[in-house]
Amino acid sequence: MTVVRPGAPHARLLVRGAHVLDPRSGIDEVLDVVVLDGRIAEVAPAGSAAVPDGAEVVDGAGRHLLPAFVDPHVHLRVPGQEHKEDLETGTRAAAAGGFCAVIAMPNTDPVVDSAPVLRALRDAAERDARVPVAFTASITRGLRGEELTEMAELRSEGAIAFTDDGKPVVSAGMLRKALQYQRLAGAVLALHEEDPALSGRGAMHEGEVSALLGVAGIPSVSESTMVARDCALAGYEGGRIHLQHLSCMESVRAVEAAKAGGVKVTCEVTPHHLCLTEEAVRGLDTRMKMNPPLRTETDRQALIEGLRSGVIDCIATDHAPHARDEKEVPFEQAPMGTTGLETAFAAVYTQLVVPGVLGLGLVVERMTGGGEQFGLAAPRVLEGAEANLVLVDLDAEWEVGEDGYESRSENCCFAGQTVRGGVLLTVAAGAIAYRERAFAVVGA
Amino acid sequence: MRHLLSIEDLDRAAIERICDRAGSFAEVADREIKKVPALRGRTVLNLFYEASTRTRSSFELAAKRLSADVVNFAASGSSVEKGESLKDTVLTLNAHKPDVIVIRTPWAGAAALVAEWTPAAIVNAGDGKHEHPTQALLDVHTLRTRLGGLDGLSIWIVGDVLHSRVARSNILAFQKMGASVTVCGPPTLIPRGVEALGCDVRFTLDDLAEADVVYALRMQHERMDQAFVPTLREYASEYQINGRRLHPRQVLMHPGPVNRGVELSGEVVDSPQAVITAQVEAGVVVRMAVLYEVLASARTGEPVPEPAPA
Numbered sequence: 001m002t003v004v005r006p007g008a009p010h011a012r013l014l015v016r017g018a019h020v021l022d023p024r025s026g027i028d029e030v031l032d033v034v035v036l037d038g039r040i041a042e043v044a045p046a047g048s049a050a051v052p053d054g055a056e057v058v059d060g061a062g063r064h065l066l067p068a069f070v071d072p073h074v075h076l077r078v079p080g081q082e083h084k085e086d087l088e089t090g091t092r093a094a095a096a097g098g099f100c101a102v103i104a105m106p107n108t109d110p111v112v113d114s115a116p117v118l119r120a121l122r123d124a125a126e127r128d129a130r131v132p133v134a135f136t137a138s139i140t141r142g143l144r145g146e147e148l149t150e151m152a153e154l155r156s157e158g159a160i161a162f163t164d165d166g167k168p169v170v171s172a173g174m175l176r177k178a179l180q181y182q183r184l185a186g187a188v189l190a191l192h193e194e195d196p197a198l199s200g201r202g203a204m205h206e207g208e209v210s211a212l213l214g215v216a217g218i219p220s221v222s223e224s225t226m227v228a229r230d231c232a233l234a235g236y237e238g239g240r241i242h243l244q245h246l247s248c249m250e251s252v253r254a255v256e257a258a259k260a261g262g263v264k265v266t267c268e269v270t271p272h273h274l275c276l277t278e279e280a281v282r283g284l285d286t287r288m289k290m291n292p293p294l295r296t297e298t299d300r301q302a303l304i305e306g307l308r309s310g311v312i313d314c315i316a317t318d319h320a321p322h323a324r325d326e327k328e329v330p331f332e333q334a335p336m337g338t339t340g341l342e343t344a345f346a347a348v349y350t351q352l353v354v355p356g357v358l359g360l361g362l363v364v365e366r367m368t369g370g371g372e373q374f375g376l377a378a379p380r381v382l383e384g385a386e387a388n389l390v391l392v393d394l395d396a397e398w399e400v401g402e403d404g405y406e407s408r409s410e411n412c413c414f415a416g417q418t419v420r421g422g423v424l425l426t427v428a429a430g431a432i433a434y435r436e437r438a439f440a441v442v443g444a
Numbered sequence: 445m446r447h448l449l450s451i452e453d454l455d456r457a458a459i460e461r462i463c464d465r466a467g468s469f470a471e472v473a474d475r476e477i478k479k480v481p482a483l484r485g486r487t488v489l490n491l492f493y494e495a496s497t498r499t500r501s502s503f504e505l506a507a508k509r510l511s512a513d514v515v516n517f518a519a520s521g522s523s524v525e526k527g528e529s530l531k532d533t534v535l536t537l538n539a540h541k542p543d544v545i546v547i548r549t550p551w552a553g554a555a556a557l558v559a560e561w562t563p564a565a566i567v568n569a570g571d572g573k574h575e576h577p578t579q580a581l582l583d584v585h586t587l588r589t590r591l592g593g594l595d596g597l598s599i600w601i602v603g604d605v606l607h608s609r610v611a612r613s614n615i616l617a618f619q620k621m622g623a624s625v626t627v628c629g630p631p632t633l634i635p636r637g638v639e640a641l642g643c644d645v646r647f648t649l650d651d652l653a654e655a656d657v658v659y660a661l662r663m664q665h666e667r668m669d670q671a672f673v674p675t676l677r678e679y680a681s682e683y684q685i686n687g688r689r690l691h692p693r694q695v696l697m698h699p700g701p702v703n704r705g706v707e708l709s710g711e712v713v714d715s716p717q718a719v720i721t722a723q724v725e726a727g728v729v730v731r732m733a734v735l736y737e738v739l740a741s742a743r744t745g746e747p748v749p750e751p752a753p754a
Binding site for chain 2: 206207208209210211212213214215216217219283284325328329330331332333
C-alpha cells in the first residue's frame with residue numbers, strides 16, 4: 001500500500017439535490033448521494049434517497065458535488081521544516097481545497113532517501129494527516145544527483161514514486177541508470193526539468209520584465225531542453241516518467257512530440273502557470289517567485305491549450321509553503337514557491353472556467369486525475385466507490401487570504417484576489433476532512 | 445517626492461526640477477565654507493550592503509553640505525554578518541529615527557521594500573542590477589550643463605548592459621529627457637528583452653558615429669570568470685572607446701571607476717570630450733538636491749517649491 005490513510009471515522013451522509021458532475025462517469029445532473037461506511041452507498045434521483053439512520057443531511061441545492069481532487073505534487077515540509085508546514089496543516093489545507101489525496105515531495109531535511117526516514121514519515125502521517133497521503137522518495141541520495149537511492153527497498157516501504165523535485169537530475173547518465181533500475185524497482189520517475197547551466201542564478205522568467213528589473217532570468221529553454229532530453233532517454237529505455245510543473249510552450253511541444261512517438265510520459269501544470277504571467281512579477285512580490293517561474297502570455301496560452309488537448313494530463317499545485325520571514329526579504333533572496341492547495345480550484349475556476357476558456361468538466365477531470373500515473377485511481381461518483389467527494393458553491397465569492405489559511409504559511413500568489421468557487425465540504429476516503437466554518441448542515 | 449526609488453517612477457518635470465535645484469546648489473561647492481543650513485538637525489543614514497566608496501562618500505558629502513548629521517552603516521562588520529535580516533536591520537535602525545535612509549544592496553527592489561518598513565524617506569543608491577537613480581540624475585545634470593539639454597540627442601550606452609543598474613536607470617532617464625538611446629555590447633552581455641525599455645540594440649560599434657554622447661560602462665573583471673567574453677583583450681578590440689572611434693564632437697561619459705585600457709583608452713579619458721570628472725562633481729550637487737527634495741516633502745507633505753534660479 002503506497003497511500004497512508006488516516007483513521008478518521010467514516011461519515012454517514014446524504015447530500016440532497018446537488019448538481020453532480022463527474023465527467024469520467026458521464027454524470028452531469030442533480031442527484032442525491034449517500035455516503036456510508038467509507039463508500040458511496042447510493043446515487044439516486046434528486047429527492048428519492050432515504051435518509052440512512054443517524055446520517056447528516058446536507059442541502060446540496062444550488063451547489064455542485066464533484067469527485068474530490070488529487071494533487072500529485074505538494075511539499076508538506078516534514079521532516080525538518082515544520083516551521084513552514086507539517087503533515088496536519090498541509091493536509092488540512094488540502095482538504096480545504098477539496099483534495100482527497102496528495103503526493104508529498106521528498107526534498108525535506110533530511111531528504112526522504114532511505115527506508116527509515118520514509119517509514120517514520122508514514123507513521124507520522126497515519127497519526128497527523130487529514131487526508132490520505134502518499135510519499136515519494138528521492139531518485140538520488142541527498143538530491144545530490146550522484147548515486148541512486150535504494151529504490152527497491154524504498155518501493156517496498158511504500159514510496160509511490162521517485163523524484164529529486166526541487167532539483168533536476170542534471171546528469172543524463174544518472175537519469176538513464178534510474179530508468180534502467182526502474183525495471184526492478186517500478187514506480188514512475190517524476191522529474192523537475194531544469195538545466196542549471198541555463199537557469200544559473202535566475203530568479204524569474206528571462207524576458208522583457210527581467211530585462212526591466214535587472215533580475216537574472218531563467219530562460220524557457222532551461223526547461224524545454226531537459227524535457228526533450230528526458231523524453232528521449234525514457235523512450236530509449238522504455239521507462240515511465242512524469243514531468244512536473246511544465247511552464248512554457250516549448251515544453252508542451254516537446255511532450256506532445258514524445259507522446260506521439262510512444263514515450264510513456266505524463267505531465268502536470270500548476271494553477272499559477274495557468275493563471276499568471278511574468279507581469280505579476282513586476283512589483284517584485286516574493287509570493288510571485290517560484291521555480292519554474294511565471295512566464296509569458298504565449299506560454300500560458302500554450303499550457304491552457306495543452307491541458308485542453310490532453311498533452312498535459314493533470315493540474316498539480318506544487319504547494320510550496322515558506323515562512324513569512326523567509327519570504328519577507330528582497331526578491332532575489334527569497335526562496336522559490338507559492339502555496340496552492342487552498343486556491344487551486346477557485347483560481348482555475350475563476351480565471352479559466354468563468355470566462356469560458358475551459359469547461360468545468362475538463363477542469364474536474366484534470367484535477368482528479370493527478371494520481372493516475374502514480375497508480376492512484378481518479379475518484380468517481382459511483383455506487384460502491386470509495387467516497388471521495390467535494391461539495392462546492394460555484395457562486396461563492398471570497399478574497400484569498402482574507403480569512404487566513406489552513407496552511408501554516410501564507411505565501412500564496414493569489415493573495416488579495418477575489419475568486420469564485422468555495423469548497424463547502426470535503427469527504428476523503430469516506431471521512432469528512434473539511435467543512436466550511438459557516439456551512440450549515442441541515443437534518444440529523 | 446516622498447522617496448527616490450527608481451527613475452521609472454519619475455517624470456520629466458521631476459527630473460528637471462531636481463537638476464535645476466542641483467544647479468542652484470552648485471555654487472555652495474565654490475564657497476570657502478561649503479555648507480548651507482538647509483537640513484540642519486536632520487539625520488541621514490547611509491545603509492550600504494555593497495562596498496562603495498564613491499557613491500557613499502558622495503552622499504555623505506551632499507548631506508554634510510546641507511548641514512545634516514550623517515551615520516554610515518556598512519553591512520560588513522555589523523549585525524548583518526551575524527545573520528540579521530534586512531527587515532530586522534531596518535526596524536533596529538528606525539529606533540535611531542533617521543530622516544533619510546540612503547540604501548545600496550545587491551538585491552533588486554530592496555529599496556522599495558525598505559520603504560514599507562520605515563517612516564524615513566528612502567533614497568535608492570543602487571538595488572542589485574535594477575536601478576541606480578541618482579547616477580542617472582547626475583548624468584542628466586552633467587549633459588544639461590554641458591549641452592543645454594538632451595532633446596533629440598543620440599546616446600549610446602556601450603558595454604556590459606546585462607549587469608548594469610546604471611544602464612537601466614540611464615536608458616529610462618535619457619529617454620524621458622527626450623534623447624534616443626542605443627545599447628551596444630557583446631551579445632552575451634545584452635539582456636534578452638531589453639528592447640522593451642525602448643532602446644535600440646547593436647552588437648558592434650560600426651555606427652558609433654551617429655552618437656552625440658557615448659556612455660561607456662565599466663567592464664567588471666569578475667565577468668571574465670563567467671566566460672561572458674573570451675578575453676578582455678578581445679573585448680577591448682571590439683568595444684573599447686578610443687581615439688580612433690571617438691569623434692571630436694562626441695561627449696564621453698563613464699560612471700567610474702574607469703578601467704583604462706579596457707572599456708576606455710587612456711587618451712580618451714584625458715580628452716576634452718570626456719566629462720567623467722564633471723559627473724563626479726555633479727554627483728554631490730544632485731544628491732544634495734535629492735536629499736533636499738525628499739526631506740522637504742517629508743516635512744510638509746507637499747510638493748517642493750521650484751528652486752530659485754541659480
